[in-house]
Amino acid sequence: MSAQLRFVLLLLTVTVSQCWLFGDFLGIKEKELDELALWPLPQKIQSSAVSFKLSPGSFQITHAKQSSAGPSCSLLENAFRRYFEYIFGDLKRQEKSRKKAFDSDVVELQVWITSSDPECDGYPNLQTDESYQLSVDEPSAVLKAANVWGALRGLETFSQLVYEDNYGVNNINKTDVSDFPRFPHRGILLDSSRHFLSLKVILANLEAMAMNKFNVFHWHIVDDPSFPFMSRTFPELSQKGAYHPFTHVYTPSDVKMVIEFARMRGIRVIPEFDTPGHTQSWGNGMKDLLTPCFSGSSPSGSFGPVNPILNSSYEFMTQFFKEISTVFPDAYIHLGGDEVDFSCCVHVLLDIVTATKKGYMVWQEVFDNGVKLKSDTVVEVWIGNKMEEELQNVTGAGFTTILSAPWYLDWISYGQDWQRYYKVEPLNFPGTDTQKKLVIGGEACLWGEYVDATNLTPRLWPRASAVAERLWSDKSVTDVGNAYTRLAQHRCRMVKRGIPAEPLFVGHCRHEYKGL
């Protein structure tokens, strides 16, 4: 390792020891800070130098006796197994020859769901309580949460508290964590239209999202270039609008799998059917849906947005969104509405979706163009220029807002651009407290012009992790030096778990990525 780099690391360590203090109580020593590397940083944490060992032969994650959830809660059972494997890797539990644990061991993590309905079979939503309390002590650690959603977040934190000592043995320090998210909407946008994304890629990124406590998958599923969503009502849409009707589509069961895989990780799936612009691919399978363009008095062969003159357009949209509202369980559908000047049409589409009993999200242009919106509409601010002014206006008009403008991760550049994402303060705009409260979170967007299965995952991680911490941790957690130290280790943890998260800078991971 170079002297220069060593100097940088030294600098970071000093910064850490100076800047780590935040929240209400704290007592971690410097050495452990490096090993903890929690990401995103919990709201409150108290850790001591007392450490315990965890043995794959004796450790188990169990339902607490008082818990309202039990072995029939497959979401938790699944999560217990996932986190056991994250902690111990390929090491098998030696069920039969289970040895007696030593005194200094943590032998179990008891998960205690406190509310009467653990929501094992439910879906997370905007109001979901994701808070949890975690107490690590021997012989038992206890994770307390109102429901399974908080328990999932706590399991992730527990797994991040575990570290390998020099002998490769898993250790965990005596620790108390009390944690909750700063913002309830913490999303990732992936675009499966400009390039088709295989289920494998989507599921892997849902896993990575859970490792970063993201809770919304904004699925920009169709757009101009292709229509991979297979509709039961209008199969021609993907038959003729996908890149290929067999190899480049999401069947109904694929979509179900994505939704269920996400649910098991406490992640909402909000599909975006961007209308009335960005619909070129819809026109392939739906005759007369798009507005024909004219060259003089004859059709030019190209098309504009959805044709607002024809009743058939509305009939189609009504049926289509009826199907969408049953396929996707989330209370919200994203309707797009960006980059088109067609306010008349947008209004009717909003009514169509309202009739399905769903709420809607829209890109900021719909608001900017003065379209009449339901009061529970979520407006997504994406235009970087005059972002503060837009936040002020949208919230000033009383609308709920999410922010993605500073987090367009497809715009790559040389160097550590995660720091730029990290330094954003979402509430840094002129407005009242009431206005600030209307900002419910943000999204990191990875548009698909230049990404597909070959490069999406390393391009997204750990750059999106910077956004994850901004949206979860306390407002005061802003030290970039401290973040570097933790994030470098968090990315190695993701790599160890099979996610090809790219490096922040020069260095190495103990367990490097084994793939290509």
Added chain:
Amino acid sequence: MSAQLRFVLLLLTVTVSQCWLFGDFLGIKEKELDELALWPLPQKIQSSAVSFKLSPGSFQITHAKQSSAGPSCSLLENAFRRYFEYIFGDLKRQEKSRKKAFDSDVVELQVWITSSDPECDGYPNLQTDESYQLSVDEPSAVLKAANVWGALRGLETFSQLVYEDNYGVNNINKTDVSDFPRFPHRGILLDSSRHFLSLKVILANLEAMAMNKFNVFHWHIVDDPSFPFMSRTFPELSQKGAYHPFTHVYTPSDVKMVIEFARMRGIRVIPEFDTPGHTQSWGNGMKDLLTPCFSGSSPSGSFGPVNPILNSSYEFMTQFFKEISTVFPDAYIHLGGDEVDFSCCVHVLLDIVTATKKGYMVWQEVFDNGVKLKSDTVVEVWIGNKMEEELQNVTGAGFTTILSAPWYLDWISYGQDWQRYYKVEPLNFPGTDTQKKLVIGGEACLWGEYVDATNLTPRLWPRASAVAERLWSDKSVTDVGNAYTRLAQHRCRMVKRGIPAEPLFVGHCRHEYKGL
């Protein structure tokens, strides 16, 4: 597919049909152009619309009767199998139930090595003749080359001529190709010091290099951050200088494997041991090698470059480079010499390497600083600023030059930066014909600050492909629209062959990448 995109593609097609004409003779119809997608474009090609089929059950690659090479030439035997698999994928040859071929089939590719020594067990070098002639006709195609190196390039071209028809059947058109590289040195620099690169990653990129007719792997193997090269003479260097002495080193047999894998693909391995700066990691295992820095009158604990005052430095370097000269068979060693002001020391190092009977390459600073260089020194021009002036000066002084300044691929940016790499004309500097002839090629450099196994391969490909064509094809091959069409398909071909080459823009591949 969107109307907009369709328009772009239409535009490209038009551009292609207008701009394809070059070289001496040509007769390809528009339809076939798309399907051919040769990369890099051969010097001369004549293709007709007459197409033949290739069956995995009957097609074979064989030694021509007149060839000086035969089944004992394992380099060719290995290449035959590799290209058979590239062409037919997982389809097995049905050895037993081999059906009679139809009249319109190409049933064999005869490889005819014309010189008395096919060089089966040799190594490619700067003087290697890589030219080949390929004639595709039924029932036999013939590939003629002076030696195995030209044959390897011709096999790649043959495999690129094969295309799938709508039934998934492999077709090839009646074609004549006469081809040779414009520049003899076409390299890729990878940096295994800032991040350790697994053998798997290095070998995969050697495969991709061969697909692009690159012929030099410039292995920047050690540098300040780590020393992964395991020396037999000085094992402490990696023992103490690598990120980890077991998991993050290249053993002698690893290095041998890289060299042999590269040789089988006609690729030279030029190791770089950057001295006397960039040697921080050397100091860990070699006491007193580096110059101690002082803070006032006491050592500060940090170190500068190799200590030029001590005789032991030179004794060490003599022994070390003696080993290096036997480990790496190439006639050249890259000695670095960049980013350091130490001309006294550099001179002696050059003499040390000269004593091992190796030629050396150096970064431009060594020339700029007026160090006395052997006449056969290769000077690598890397500083982007005043590149033309530097080329003029270096060649004006009579030195052989390679160019990497415009091709630092680690400097990523949004969008299609491959076009910028593609538009470079290496000989576009003021100078005589004699000076221009001294420019023997160039290198695409992917420095390791921000890349490791997680993201290296998609970041390198197909961006480096732009450099590959610039260095292989005729100077007149400069049309970006035509290049886009071919390169988009070439990247899909790399993906089909297992290389996660990233997309150029919106679109899809028939066979998408299956990994993560």
